[in-house]
Amino acid sequence: MFTVGIDLGTTASVISFLKDGVPEVVQIDGGKTVPSVVNYSENRPIVGNEAIYKADDVNTIFSVKRHMGNDEKIFDRSPAEISADILSYIKLTTEMKLGKKIDAAVITVPAHFSDAQRTATKQAASIAGIKVLRLVNEPTAAAIAFGLDKNKNGVFAVYDLGGGTFDFSVLRLSNGIFQVLATGGDNYLGGDDVDQMILDENFQRNNITDASSNEKMQGKRVAKFLKENLVEKDLVEKDFSVRNKVYKFALSRENAKKYLKKIFERTFLISSQVLEDAEISPEDLDGIVLVGGMTKLSFIKEFVSGHFKTKIFDDLDPEKAVSFGAAIQANSIVENDNILLIDVVPLTLGIETFGGGVDKVIHRNTPIPITERREYTTYQDNQTGMKFRVLQGERPLADECRTLANFELKGIPAMPAGLARVIVEFSIDVNGLLDVKAYEKTTGISQKIVIESSAGLSDSDMMEILEKAFKEKERDQIKANNISIKIETERSIRFWKSIIKEIPVDFQKIASEKISKLEKILFEEKFQEVIPVKNELENIFGKFLDEIINNHLSGKKLQDIRGV
Amino acid sequence: MEVVAREMNYFEILKLPVTYDVDAGLLTQNYFYLLKNSAGSVNLGLLNEAYNILKNDIKRAEYFLNLRNISTEKMSTELSVKMFEIREKYASLENDEDKIAFQNEIKKKRNELISLLKKNESDMEKFSEIFSELKFLNSFLEKERSDVYSRD
Numbered sequence: 001m002f003t004v005g006i007d008l009g010t011t012a013s014v015i016s017f018l019k020d021g022v023p024e025v026v027q028i029d030g031g032k033t034v035p036s037v038v039n040y041s042e043n044r045p046i047v048g049n050e051a052i053y054k055a056d057d058v059n060t061i062f063s064v065k066r067h068m069g070n071d072e073k074i075f076d077r078s079p080a081e082i083s084a085d086i087l088s089y090i091k092l093t094t095e096m097k098l099g100k101k102i103d104a105a106v107i108t109v110p111a112h113f114s115d116a117q118r119t120a121t122k123q124a125a126s127i128a129g130i131k132v133l134r135l136v137n138e139p140t141a142a143a144i145a146f147g148l149d150k151n152k153n154g155v156f157a158v159y160d161l162g163g164g165t166f167d168f169s170v171l172r173l174s175n176g177i178f179q180v181l182a183t184g185g186d187n188y189l190g191g192d193d194v195d196q197m198i199l200d201e202n203f204q205r206n207n208i209t210d211a212s213s214n215e216k217m218q219g220k221r222v223a224k225f226l227k228e229n230l231v232e233k234d235l236v237e238k239d240f241s242v243r244n245k246v247y248k249f250a251l252s253r254e255n256a257k258k259y260l261k262k263i264f265e266r267t268f269l270i271s272s273q274v275l276e277d278a279e280i281s282p283e284d285l286d287g288i289v290l291v292g293g294m295t296k297l298s299f300i301k302e303f304v305s306g307h308f309k310t311k312i313f314d315d316l317d318p319e320k321a322v323s324f325g326a327a328i329q330a331n332s333i334v335e336n337d338n339i340l341l342i343d344v345v346p347l348t349l350g351i352e353t354f355g356g357g358v359d360k361v362i363h364r365n366t367p368i369p370i371t372e373r374r375e376y377t378t379y380q381d382n383q384t385g386m387k388f389r390v391l392q393g394e395r396p397l398a399d400e401c402r403t404l405a406n407f408e409l410k411g412i413p414a415m416p417a418g419l420a421r422v423i424v425e426f427s428i429d430v431n432g433l434l435d436v437k438a439y440e441k442t443t444g445i446s447q448k449i450v451i452e453s454s455a456g457l458s459d460s461d462m463m464e465i466l467e468k469a470f471k472e473k474e475r476d477q478i479k480a481n482n483i484s485i486k487i488e489t490e491r492s493i494r495f496w497k498s499i500i501k502e503i504p505v506d507f508q509k510i511a512s513e514k515i516s517k518l519e520k521i522l523f524e525e526k527f528q529e530v531i532p533v534k535n536e537l538e539n540i541f542g543k544f545l546d547e548i549i550n551n552h553l554s555g556k557k558l559q560d561i562r563g564v
Numbered sequence: 565m566e567v568v569a570r571e572m573n574y575f576e577i578l579k580l581p582v583t584y585d586v587d588a589g590l591l592t593q594n595y596f597y598l599l600k601n602s603a604g605s606v607n608l609g610l611l612n613e614a615y616n617i618l619k620n621d622i623k624r625a626e627y628f629l630n631l632r633n634i635s636t637e638k639m640s641t642e643l644s645v646k647m648f649e650i651r652e653k654y655a656s657l658e659n660d661e662d663k664i665a666f667q668n669e670i671k672k673k674r675n676e677l678i679s680l681l682k683k684n685e686s687d688m689e690k691f692s693e694i695f696s697e698l699k700f701l702n703s704f705l706e707k708e709r710s711d712v713y714s715r716d
Contacts, residue, residue, distance in 0.1 A: 177596050340599055342612075367612040396707055427609070 001103045001334050003133065005141070005326025006090065008083065008107055008121065009036055010065040011163065014323040015090050017098070018331045023145070023324035026094045029492075030542020033319055035549075037062050038085050040075050047089035050495045052549050066164075068124075069116035080120040084127035091130055096485060097531070104131040106330035108322050111137040111167050111183045111346050114392060115404055115434050122431070133333045135431040139169040140180055140343055141325030142291045146316050147173045148328060148339070154286030155181070156313075157275075159304060161267060161294040163191045168271045170278040170285075179342045181278035182365040184270055189263065191224070191294045197259040198223035198251055202240075206247045215242050219249075226251035231298050257299060264303045271308075277365050287311040291318050342367050349426055349434060352389040352398040354379070361426045364394065371427040375441075378422075382414040386422055390436055409438045411445045485527050489534055493518060496541055502551070503544045511540050573631060574614035577606075584628045584691075585682040591618055621678045622702050625695050634688060639696050647700050654708075667708055674701045 005023070007014040012033035015026045028034050029049050039051035041059040051060060059075065064086070067079040074082060095101055107130075109121055118135055125132045139158040146152070152173050160167040167185035171178055199219050203211065211219065219240060226236045230251055237250045275282060288308055294300065295314065305312050332339040344367055350360040351374060362372050378386065387408045393401030412420050421441035428434050439446035493515055500508055500515075518533045575582040578594050595615045598606055617623045626636050650670070657663050677698040684690045 172592075174596060177599065179596075342599070366616050369609045370612050370616065371609050372613075 002100050003327070003330035003334055004094065004102055004105045005323045005328070005330050006087070006105050006107045006130075007138070007141070007323035007326060008065065008087065008109075008124075009033075009322075010063050012036055012319070013086060013090060014320060015094055016320065016323040016327040017094075018327055023320075023327045025320055025323065026097060027538070027542075028090065028093045028097075029545070030538030030540075031545060034086070034090055036065065036086055038064065038082055040077075045085040045089070046491075047086055049545055049549060050491070053495065053499065068120045069114060069118075078120075080123040081127060083121070083124035087124055087128035087130055091128055093488070096488065102130065104133045104330065104334065106133050106136050106141075106326040106333070108138045108141045108326050109135050109432075110165060111139055111169060112165070112185055112187060113137075113432070114347070114402065115432075118432055122433075132431075133330050135433075136326055136329055136341070137169070137180070137183070137343055137346070137432075138322050139167050139183065139291065140171070140178065140341065141323075141329065142316065142318075142321040143169070143171045143173070143289065144178055144325035144328050144339070144341070145321040146289050146313065146325075147171075147178060152286070155280055155284055157271070157285055157288045157308075158291055159267070159271070159288050159295065160185075160291040161190055161263075161300075162292040163294070164188065165190055166267050166270065168267065168274045170274055170280055177340045177342070179367075180344045180365075181280065182274045183344060183346055184274040184277065184364075186266065186270060189266055190292075191227070192220075193263060194227055194256075194259050194294075195220050195223040197262075198226060198255075201255065202247075202249045206249075208242050208247065211242050222249050223251075227256065227297070230256050260297070260299050260303065263294075264300075264307070268307050282308055282310070285310045287313050289316060290314040291316065291321060293318065343430075343432070344368060345370070345428055345432065347392050348394055349404075349428075350391045350401070351376075351424060352391060356398045358391055358396060358398050358401060361424070362428060366428075368428045368432060369430050371425060373423050373425045376422045376424065377418050378412065378415070378420040379417055381417050383417065383420070384412045384414060385410045386412065386438075388424060388438065390434075404434065405436065407436070407438070409440065409445070412440050413443055413445075485530050486522055489518065489522060489530055492534065492537070496537060499541070499548055502548045503541065507540055507544075511537065514540070574617055574627060577611065577614040578618060580618070582631070584625060584685040586618055586624065588619070591615070621681075622698060625681055625691075625698065628685070629688075629692055629695060632688060634692050636692070636695065636699065638692075639700075640693070643696055643700070646697070647704075650701075650704065654704075663708075667705060670701055670705055674698060674705065677701070 002017070004015055004017045004026075007016075013036050014033050015028070016023045017026065018024070025032050031049070034048040035052050037048065037051040037060060039046040039054045039060045041054060046054060054060065061074055061082055064074070064079050064082045067074065068083065070079060072079070091102055105125070107121060107125055109118055113121070121135060122132055139160050142160065143156065143158050146156070146158075153175060155170065155172050158167070158169045158171065160169075165185065165187050166189040167183065169183040170181045172181055173179075199216070199222075202223070203209075203219070219242075222238055222240050225238060226249065229236045230253060234253045235250060237248055239246050240249045241247070272282075275285075285308065287310055288304060290300065290304065290312060295304075295318065301312055301314060328339065329341060331337075332341075344365045345362055346364060348360050348364045349362045350358040353359045359374060361374050362370060366372075376386065385408050387406070389398060389406050390404040391398055391401040392404050395401050409422060412422070419442075423439055423441055425437040425439075426434060427437070437446065496511065496515060500511055503511065514533060514537050518530065518537065521527075521529045521533060573582065578591060578598070580586060580591065580594065595611070598611055599608075617627050629636050654663070654666055657666060677694055680694050681691060681698070684694060
């Protein structure tokens with residue numbers, strides 16, 4: 001059985017598998033990661049670098065993960081369907097590369113993902129024809145990769161600070177058992193906040209008040225550039241034009257430190273709460289594992305080690321770690337080996353009480369799978385129905401929590417107030433998905449509620465999409481053979497030809513020779529020879545892809561570069 | 565909390581003596597052992613349920629009382645007054661530093677009550693009295709710290 005681990009990321013996705021017991025990333029399009037970008041300008045979705053390159057505002061979607069679980073349509077597609085296009089692309093390319101079919105996968109999700117977001121992720125996988133062994137939380141997956149790599153035992157924290165979110169998890173590692181003790185975080189805390197502060201400072205200093213929204217977006221990229229380039233320097237500068245006037249944008253070490261400190265202080269506040277939830281005092285930590293793009297910044301070690309006074313592990317490749325952990329976990333589930341993962345509920349689940357309060361049924365950081373029950377009773381004589389509102393969140397008032405579902409238990413036999421015994425049962429499975437059941441104990445009248453919340457795809461939507469996917473299955477199967485190789489390769493060739501002028505001249509000649517060779521192979525239908533040559537080309541272009549894409553995104557006209 | 569009649573209680577599931585003063589190291593050790601060595605024979609959900617209750621000093625106390633059919637809802641007048649005073653005092657605090665200091669004081673008190681529980685498990689009346697106060701202090705603290713995360 002061939003299994004993989006997929007890190008379905010906000011900006012980029014990674015797929016890994018185990019080769020002789022060691023995790024390895026599948027290189028797609030010559031890079032470790034596939035940008036999570038989809039373009040719908042053609043009749044088939046275009047995914048990854050080519051989608052970025054195509055990026056026409058009207059047909060391209062970036063960061064679809066941020067919309068997961070929302071009840072909205074983008075280009076007439078649900079977020080789950082768009083994610084499915086990313087997953088399909090990753091799946092098919094991997095199968096083509098490795099020459100074998102993927103039987104099942106572990107897919108990672110942020111620890112704080114809600115029920116609706118998890119459901120949407122599972123739906124995306126099933127639309128893409130991927131059997132999901134389990135959804136695993138990202139920090140947990142990173143810890144698995146770390147723990148197995150280092151063969152560690154003890155209590156460790158995973159400090160995950162990315163562009164937009166912060167997650168902090170505490171785990172106990174004990175001879176192949178990974179027990180999450182507690183997890184917490186903030187969905188709106190990360191590098192983006194720092195970029196915004198840098199941008200505000202520069203706009204203010206230069207008295208820029210009339211920037212267009214597009215210029216503001218470009219400005220944020222410049223801010224990010226300044227932040228990332230402030231390594232061992234006291235000041236970085238970069239020109240930036242607004243309304244055809246050029247300004248000098250700058251970031252000093254002092255200011256960067258000031259901005260980052262604000263972010264770090266908030267992360268430390270959250271960390272101390274998570275540690276308290278885990279019943280671990282900071283000095284009991286055997287180390288902190290740093291994950292996430294922001295932790296690559298030069299200041300971070302200084303701040304984090306200054307605060308926690310424990311060993312810092314920052315040698316994990318943050319881009320790979322999560323998918324590595326997922327691949328290890330996938331293999332472990334099918335092989336039934338000795339790696340065991342106990343995760344927890346990230347957010348408290350409850351029922352609205354009389355007067356708008358919350359009765360917490362399953363507290364956050366409860367190990368999963370778990371089932372908990374509550375007993376309620378009628379408050380009026382001959383009351384035959386009872387309404388319930390299922391809530392998620394830590395706030396004390398129902399209206400401040402997220403509503404997952406509303407339901408009503410009907411048909412309670414008429415009896416005096418306070419005699420009916422209504423049991424509400426919450427069950428959370430290993431994927432973190434919730435199932436709610438309610439029944440009247442004396443009569444056995446019951447109701448099972450499927451939590452669809454107001455978001456995600458309904459069952460009938462799902463059937464329709466799966467039917468459509470089924471009809472296209474024929475096409476999908478063909479994809480795995482020669483015709484798909486032909487189509488995919490032709491598309492790659494088209495893409496390479498469009499960017500060949502942007503790679504260094506020395507490489508242009510060899511690349512164009514290889515492209516001709518590949519075209520000849522396709523023409524002669526010698527499909528078994530395609531992959532090696534395609535790989536060589538991917539390696540050549542892969543070296544420069546980031547730079548080309550970056551230039552492209554920072555608004556330079558391609559025509560100017562190409563001289564077309 | 566409702567205790568569903570089962571053949572084995574949580575202590576038995578985790579192969580521990582039925583005492584409030586649980587050896588935390590042994591609890592985790594047994595939990596891990598059962599997780600690893602009884603695949604299929606033990607319901608993972610039930611094992612988690614048992615572990616989750618027993619590892620927590622407050623939930624374990626409540627369960628301990630429930631096993632003996634002692635209500636955990638009753639409250640003395642004396643305690644009601646005490647609770648009222650605590651809430652009033654906290655509400656009168658204006659700056660965050662004072663609030664945190666007050667919370668830390670309550671935390672300290674909570675930990676003292678937990679140690680006291682461990683010493684009084686033979687006297688169920690005393691045990692139940694201490695528990696009522698502990699339960700209140702704990703819910704007070706829970707309410708005050710729900711503000712730190714922002715997940716929506």
